[in-house]
Amino acid sequence: MTGEHQTLALLLFSAFVAVTLGITTWVSRNRRGSAEEFYAGGRLFSPMENGFAIAGDYMSAASFLGVTGLIALFGYDGLLYVVGFLVAWLVVLFLVAELVRNCGRFTMADVVAARMRERPVRIAAGTSSVTVSVLYLVAQMVGAGSLVALLLGGTSEAARDWTVIGVGALMVIYVSLGGMRATTWIQIVKAVLLLGGTVVLTALVLVRFHGDLDRLLLTAAERSGHGEAFLAPGLKYGGDWTARFDFISLGLALVLGTAGLPHILSRFYTVPTARAARRSVVWAVGLIGGFYLMTIVLGFGAAAILGPDAVRGSNAAGNTAVPLLALDLGGGAGSTGGTVLFAIVAAVAFATILAVVAGITLASSASVAHDLYASLRRRGGKPRSEVAVARVAAVGVGVVAIALGLLARDLNVAFLVGLAFAVAASANLPVLLYSLFWRGFTTRGAVWAVYGGLVPAVVLVVLSPVVSGSPDSLFPGVDLQYFPLQNPGIVSIPLGFLAGWLGTVTSAEVPDEARHAETEVRSLTGAGAA
Amino acid sequence: MQQSKGRPRTAGAGQESSAERLDGHGREPTEDAGHLRYDDPWYDALASGWGESAGAGEPVPAVVAAARREDESRGAAADVYLEVQRSAAFQEVRRRYRRFVVPACVAFFAWYVGYVVAATTAPELMARPVAGAVNVAMAAGLGQFATTFLLTWAYARHARLRRDRAALELRWDTQELTRGVDGGAS
Numbered sequence: 001m002t003g004e005h006q007t008l009a010l011l012l013f014s015a016f017v018a019v020t021l022g023i024t025t026w027v028s029r030n031r032r033g034s035a036e037e038f039y040a041g042g043r044l045f046s047p048m049e050n051g052f053a054i055a056g057d058y059m060s061a062a063s064f065l066g067v068t069g070l071i072a073l074f075g076y077d078g079l080l081y082v083v084g085f086l087v088a089w090l091v092v093l094f095l096v097a098e099l100v101r102n103c104g105r106f107t108m109a110d111v112v113a114a115r116m117r118e119r120p121v122r123i124a125a126g127t128s129s130v131t132v133s134v135l136y137l138v139a140q141m142v143g144a145g146s147l148v149a150l151l152l153g154g155t156s157e158a159a160r161d162w163t164v165i166g167v168g169a170l171m172v173i174y175v176s177l178g179g180m181r182a183t184t185w186i187q188i189v190k191a192v193l194l195l196g197g198t199v200v201l202t203a204l205v206l207v208r209f210h211g212d213l214d215r216l217l218l219t220a221a222e223r224s225g226h227g228e229a230f231l232a233p234g235l236k237y238g239g240d241w242t243a244r245f246d247f248i249s250l251g252l253a254l255v256l257g258t259a260g261l262p263h264i265l266s267r268f269y270t271v272p273t274a275r276a277a278r279r280s281v282v283w284a285v286g287l288i289g290g291f292y293l294m295t296i297v298l299g300f301g302a303a304a305i306l307g308p309d310a311v312r313g314s315n316a317a318g319n320t321a322v323p324l325l326a327l328d329l330g331g332g333a334g335s336t337g338g339t340v341l342f343a344i345v346a347a348v349a350f351a352t353i354l355a356v357v358a359g360i361t362l363a364s365s366a367s368v369a370h371d372l373y374a375s376l377r378r379r380g381g382k383p384r385s386e387v388a389v390a391r392v393a394a395v396g397v398g399v400v401a402i403a404l405g406l407l408a409r410d411l412n413v414a415f416l417v418g419l420a421f422a423v424a425a426s427a428n429l430p431v432l433l434y435s436l437f438w439r440g441f442t443t444r445g446a447v448w449a450v451y452g453g454l455v456p457a458v459v460l461v462v463l464s465p466v467v468s469g470s471p472d473s474l475f476p477g478v479d480l481q482y483f484p485l486q487n488p489g490i491v492s493i494p495l496g497f498l499a500g501w502l503g504t505v506t507s508a509e510v511p512d513e514a515r516h517a518e519t520e521v522r523s524l525t526g527a528g529a530a
Numbered sequence: 531m532q533q534s535k536g537r538p539r540t541a542g543a544g545q546e547s548s549a550e551r552l553d554g555h556g557r558e559p560t561e562d563a564g565h566l567r568y569d570d571p572w573y574d575a576l577a578s579g580w581g582e583s584a585g586a587g588e589p590v591p592a593v594v595a596a597a598r599r600e601d602e603s604r605g606a607a608a609d610v611y612l613e614v615q616r617s618a619a620f621q622e623v624r625r626r627y628r629r630f631v632v633p634a635c636v637a638f639f640a641w642y643v644g645y646v647v648a649a650t651t652a653p654e655l656m657a658r659p660v661a662g663a664v665n666v667a668m669a670a671g672l673g674q675f676a677t678t679f680l681l682t683w684a685y686a687r688h689a690r691l692r693r694d695r696a697a698l699e700l701r702w703d704t705q706e707l708t709r710g711v712d713g714g715a716s
Contacts, residue, residue: 076668221663232657232667
């Protein structure tokens with residue numbers, strides 16, 4: 001890309017960084033470092049603010065860059081992702097949001113541990129939360145990498161690596177200085193920017209086709225070289241039965257995973273009541289649904305206007321379809337309009353990545369400090385130090401995510417997020433649902449449910465074609481591939497539920513009626529909620 | 531834990547009436563009585579900067595205390611929760627919640643899994659044209675969006691009209707009962 005692009009995009013992006021750093025220092029000007037403040041932003045956000053923040057947390061680079069790229073390359077099969085991402089919110093709304101808000105304080109482990117022997121359950125739930133967060137972070141880092149590769153000309157490996165490192169460093173600053181309050185405001189700013197950018201691009205695509213969606217779809221189908229097949233399922237996941245099962249597996253992971261994502265769960269603690277949590281989910285569903293409808297248009301628009309070859313030429317996984325589309329919609333390479341639009345989209349995508357990364361880092365540092373450290377440390381430490389631990393944990397999580405992000409740079413972002421969802425659905429969802437709804441659930445059941453989902457999910461990923469044994473895997477030279485599917489969900493999610501059930505029926509522990517009553521009463525009424 | 535949030539009801543309503551109130555609420559709030567008379571001070575949207583100092587004097591050990599409450603008061607508080615759980619008012623709230631959520635979950639999950647399975651196993655069916663460039667697959671995908679929006683709206687409405695008020699009263703009643711047990715210490 002030309003120097004103009006770079007300068008403008010970097011300028012806009014620096015403006016975003018400056019504004020968000022300003023927010024961070026402003027909200028932390030009189031911070032007292034209480035846990036309430038750091039993890040939950042004082043619990044005083046309004047449903048609308050939190051709805052925007054949830055949408056900001058959820059509309060990651062995976063959706064903006066990854067999904068549009070998949071639609072541009074594979075047509076309808078990319079759209080299947082979007083449907084899963086959205087329908088998942090019904091699980092969150094119906095079964096999780098209000099109840100978790102009422103029962104917990106800062107993390108998912110709070111909800112589970114309230115009924116059980118605290119230590120083992122907290123360690124298990126904390127471990128799985130951190131694992132999910134790190135996987136999700138890797139996806140965002142890869143998105144940042146491919147974006148900058150496009151921006152700086154595609155071949156500069158060093159620039160790419162430094163961007164990933166820079167993004168990681170910035171997020172650590174946001175999180176450790178500003179805590180939840182700064183992170184929430186960053187999400188809100190980012191959600192507004194992202195939605196604004198998407199609306200503009202969608203409008204331009206529609207103008208290009210004179211508002212005729214039919215023609216948009218037909219042109220996309222024609223240029224794709226697949227004809228009608230482009231608009232029907234099967235291009236990516238229609239081959240053999242392995243591919244089909246892979247897709248069903250992914251579909252399950254997407255719809256069940258959202259409710260187990262730690263950074264989404266922690267958002268419900270930033271509002272004062274369960275009712276506010278519900279209303280923020282309603283806001284979020286509206287915003288996210290609208291956003292995904294627009295990404296469908298953008299994806300097919302990229303296929304119709306650019307053609308899959310141009311998309312693939314820039315990034316084999318399709319991650320750069322949207323910025324390229326913006327360049328074309330603004331008037332093509334070299335024109336002022338194209339330059340400006342491209343720069344805006346690139347900056348928005350950066351902002352998106354940065355904000356999501358901050359949200360996840362915060363959630364995982366909360367898990368480390370509030371669940372793992374609080375359970376593993378010796379009794380009698382000062383509670384205040386927990387926040388200090390969380391700040392340090394943010395740095396540690398950042399380093400791990402940067403390292404893995406550099407390693408995984410050639411995988412599609414949406415696909416990587418699919419893995420994070422699978423682990424969340426296998427390890428976090430069963431234990432959460434069991435402890436909210438099952439009277440007879442015991443400590444052993446809880447611990448087994450977590451590890452029974454987490455271990456198979458992670459092991460199956462390691463043994464899958466993602467890691468080794470195929471030309472596009474992380475380590476193409478090694479062959480450890482024993483599991484044919486790329487997404488482990490179809491096996492590991494049932495295993496998580498099964499292990500929880502098995503652990504419960506085999507344990508000698510008598511389920512505590514009274515504590516179940518407490519969980520049930522608190523979850524549905526909000527009595528005693530923090 | 532419940533610092534300021536229990537305030538609205540502490541004034542007039544004494545311990546003596548709370549047990550009756552639990553049972554007395556078998557007759558539900560009617561549909562329309564709903565949202566006008568909330569006592570909940572948090573009911574309205576709050577500006578997020580509001581109440582900066584709300585937690586200033588807050589005892590930080592609450593983090594620990596909430597989870598590992600002392601055993602003695604634990605026993606008594608547990609009785610309160612069991613009592614509330616068995617009350618008709620609570621069971622009504624729970625019944626209403628489940629009667630919406632269970633069928634709705636089954637419905638959307640079946641519809642979604644059906645959609646995914648159809649997309650992978652019956653591509654010919656999904657490729658059948660409906661109107662213009664739109665085929666069955668496209669219509670079904672957009673249908674998923676539509677049902678998600680619809681169910682979200684229906685759930686929010688159901689909860690607002692049928693559950694919120696009763697749940698809120700139960701909340702204050704329960705908190706008052708547990709406070710009596712804990713000697714106001716919680």
